[in-house]
Amino acid sequence: MARELIKGNVAMAESAIRYGLEAYFGYPITPQTELLEHLAKRMPELGRAFVQAESEVAAINMVYGAACTGVRVMTSSSSPGVSLMSEGISYIAGTEIPAVLINVMRGGPGLGNIAPAQSDYNQAVRGGGHGDYRNIVLAPASVQEAIDLVGLSFDLAEKYRTIAMILADGSIGQMMEPAELPEMRPIQRKDPEWATNGNPNRPRRQLTSIYLEPHDEEITNLRLLKRWQDIQTNEVRYKEYYLDDADYVIVGFGTAGRIALSAVRAARAKGIKVGLLRPITLSPFPVAVMDELSQRAKAFLVVEMNTGQMLDDVRMAVRGRAPIEFYGRPGGVVPFPDEIMSEIERMTHAKLNSQTDPRMAWLERALAR
Amino acid sequence: MVTLIKPTFAMEQNAVYCRPQAFTDVSTHYCPGCTHGVAHRLIGEVIDEMGIRENTVGVAPVGCSVFAYNYFNTDFVEAAHGRAPAMATGIKRVLPDKVVFSYQGDGDLASIGMAEIMHAAARGEHITVIFINNAIYGMTGGQMAPTSLPGMKTTSSPNGRDVETQGYPVRMAEMLAQMDGAGYVVRRSLHDPANIRKAKKAIRTAFEVQQHGLGFSLVELLSTCPTNWGMTPVDALGWVNEHMIPAFPLGDYKVSPAVAQIKF
Numbered sequence: 001m002a003r004e005l006i007k008g009n010v011a012m013a014e015s016a017i018r019y020g021l022e023a024y025f026g027y028p029i030t031p032q033t034e035l036l037e038h039l040a041k042r043m044p045e046l047g048r049a050f051v052q053a054e055s056e057v058a059a060i061n062m063v064y065g066a067a068c069t070g071v072r073v074m075t076s077s078s079s080p081g082v083s084l085m086s087e088g089i090s091y092i093a094g095t096e097i098p099a100v101l102i103n104v105m106r107g108g109p110g111l112g113n114i115a116p117a118q119s120d121y122n123q124a125v126r127g128g129g130h131g132d133y134r135n136i137v138l139a140p141a142s143v144q145e146a147i148d149l150v151g152l153s154f155d156l157a158e159k160y161r162t163i164a165m166i167l168a169d170g171s172i173g174q175m176m177e178p179a180e181l182p183e184m185r186p187i188q189r190k191d192p193e194w195a196t197n198g199n200p201n202r203p204r205r206q207l208t209s210i211y212l213e214p215h216d217e218e219i220t221n222l223r224l225l226k227r228w229q230d231i232q233t234n235e236v237r238y239k240e241y242y243l244d245d246a247d248y249v250i251v252g253f254g255t256a257g258r259i260a261l262s263a264v265r266a267a268r269a270k271g272i273k274v275g276l277l278r279p280i281t282l283s284p285f286p287v288a289v290m291d292e293l294s295q296r297a298k299a300f301l302v303v304e305m306n307t308g309q310m311l312d313d314v315r316m317a318v319r320g321r322a323p324i325e326f327y328g329r330p331g332g333v334v335p336f337p338d339e340i341m342s343e344i345e346r347m348t349h350a351k352l353n354s355q356t357d358p359r360m361a362w363l364e365r366a367l368a369r
Numbered sequence: 370m371v372t373l374i375k376p377t378f379a380m381e382q383n384a385v386y387c388r389p390q391a392f393t394d395v396s397t398h399y400c401p402g403c404t405h406g407v408a409h410r411l412i413g414e415v416i417d418e419m420g421i422r423e424n425t426v427g428v429a430p431v432g433c434s435v436f437a438y439n440y441f442n443t444d445f446v447e448a449a450h451g452r453a454p455a456m457a458t459g460i461k462r463v464l465p466d467k468v469v470f471s472y473q474g475d476g477d478l479a480s481i482g483m484a485e486i487m488h489a490a491a492r493g494e495h496i497t498v499i500f501i502n503n504a505i506y507g508m509t510g511g512q513m514a515p516t517s518l519p520g521m522k523t524t525s526s527p528n529g530r531d532v533e534t535q536g537y538p539v540r541m542a543e544m545l546a547q548m549d550g551a552g553y554v555v556r557r558s559l560h561d562p563a564n565i566r567k568a569k570k571a572i573r574t575a576f577e578v579q580q581h582g583l584g585f586s587l588v589e590l591l592s593t594c595p596t597n598w599g600m601t602p603v604d605a606l607g608w609v610n611e612h613m614i615p616a617f618p619l620g621d622y623k624v625s626p627a628v629a630q631i632k633f
């Protein structure tokens with residue numbers, strides 16, 4: 001297929017259709033709305049299910065119902081809406097059924113604003129709802145990657161009977177870029193052995209998330225964790241840029257990672273040996289590569305559009321073996337490559353200490369600015 | 370310890386009363402004399418009579434009937450508290466040829482799930498809802514429900530429901546009948562055999578409405594909770610007749626003209 005200029009939200013919506021989306025349930029919220037609007041037009045045209053729900057609570061529970069039948073189903077929202085969905089996310093996790101959720105993040109907490117942010121990292125990678133479970137979380141840094149990750153998220157959700165969430169910041173949803181959509185795939189409706197689809201000539205099936213007997217719930221929690229172990233072993237994804245000989249390693253995901261790449265290129269032009277690690281799976285987090293890098297890097301710089309959420313995962317992976325610096329722009333502010341360039345230069349000159357708290361050190365600098 | 374009549378007994382030839390095919394071979398966890406069991410039985414009989422057992426997906430609520438899925442021999446899912454109509458919507462939209470019903474209590478449907486039920490009706494979802502109104506939260510031990518009567522003593526209205534501070538009972542059938550998407554909305558009672566027969570006919574009609582694609586259908590059933598009302602099962606049936614029916618009048622609140630044409 002040819003490359004075309006396409007907006008991120010529309011691209012993710014159309015990609016989902018082409019990867020066989022059979023049902024979509026959602027509720028309007030900026031900066032995600034074009035995704036819902038595109039599906040409002042396209043899904044009925046194709047004879048597929050589309051419902052604008054009365055709330056995100058209802059939307060995710062419609063997803064829950066449709067997911068129980070074994071079809072490809074999705075919802076999308078932005079931060080405040082995802083908070084409302086956390087009930088359903090937890091139930092879907094507890095029922096062990098596949099579903100895809102796209103969060104086009106905005107600034108928060110509260111109503112926040114509609115500018116691009118990465119402030120839902122913790123909510124996404126730590127599960128979001130109540131109970132003992134984890135979600136697969138994928139972070140695109142371009143419209144093309146968003147298109148591709150939509151397809152991957154369906155496959156992963158189905159393979160592991162879990163939720164796969166695409167955590168895109170508002171700029172991925174809003175920007176237009178040349179990208180290539182996949183071919184239209186015919187819908188292949190499957191009959192997974194667990195699906196409550198009312199098919200005749202077999203014993204009845206039930207799907208539930210209630211295990212009144214604590215030992216049964218314990219077994220369920222262990223089963224979920226075992227599955228998570230497989231996901232961690234098989235599904236970690238990330239991109240490396242200029243890391244082979246890098247003294248300094250920048251870690252950033254999504255838009256922050258992309259902006260950091262511009263800064264890395266500029267720094268390389270000045271002869272600074274710096275590289276970028278851009279996690280694509282935020283959960284499972286790319287621990288092994290971080291582990292390897294922390295044995296040879298002079299220092300790390302974590303760049304995020306929040307006050308340092310992935311930073312904690314980096315700190316856990318590095319385990320004090322190298323100093324870590326942090327640079328963040330929270331609240332919907334998008335950093336410029338120059339700002340990150342200055343951080344790289346500061347890092348190469350400063351006396352770094354792996355004992356200082358990178359978030360608090362950054363806060364002092366940020367407040368003094 | 371309750372002695373159970375072996376189901377095989379009823380299965381013997383010439384039996385005049387047996388377990389519906391739509392039931393599984395287990396005994397329920399409901400308290401003695403609770404009319405949840407009667408409501409289940411009526412749904413099971415209707416599913417049998419319509420021959421839809423293998424085409425039906427049920428949605429259980431959060432409430433005493435959370436384990437309804439153990440008792441029906443059909444596919445079943447268990448929803449979050451109040452969200453059964455949304456879950457049923459998700460199922461029905463991808464499986465329009467299947468019969469989808471939810472079974473919900475009054476806390477589930479009229480309190481936490483008020484938005485989901487109203488909008489399922491407004492959208493005219495082709496689902497059937499069996500709504501058990503027992504004027505109390507059974508499962509959590511007898512707290513006030515949105516349907517508790519003025520003055521009714523519950524564990525969260527220990528001095529009786531004070532309408533000044535705790536509001537008035539919610540009449541769901543009347544409200545849902547206002548939704549253009551609703552094809553059939555009625556209220557029946559389970560307090561005596563004559564009313565139980567009428568309830569069964571209404572449940573059958575509601576499922577037929579779905580089969581004929583005539584919109585949202587709901588049967589509200591006035592039901593007992595002897596345990597949390599602190600009454601014997603017999604007194605509880607009497608209390609439905611004396612106190613609940615005046616507050617929740619029985620009747621047909623919405624029967625769209627096409628529904629009247631259905632023959633079964």
Ligand SMILES: Cc1ncc(C[n+]2csc(CCOP(=O)(O)OP(=O)(O)O)c2C)c(N)n1
Nearest residue numbers: 431432433450474475476477505506507508
């Ligand atoms: C989100 C949430 N809030 C509260 C509860 C606790 N809870 C369980 S059942 C119930 C009330 C059920 O009452 P009703 O729907 O009237 O059904 P009944 O038990 O009377 O049949 C409540 C409040 C819950 N499970 N989930």
Ligand code: SF4
Nearest residue numbers: 399400403433507594
């Ligand atoms: S607590 Fe009430 S509603 Fe629940 S099973 Fe017992 S009698 Fe029935």
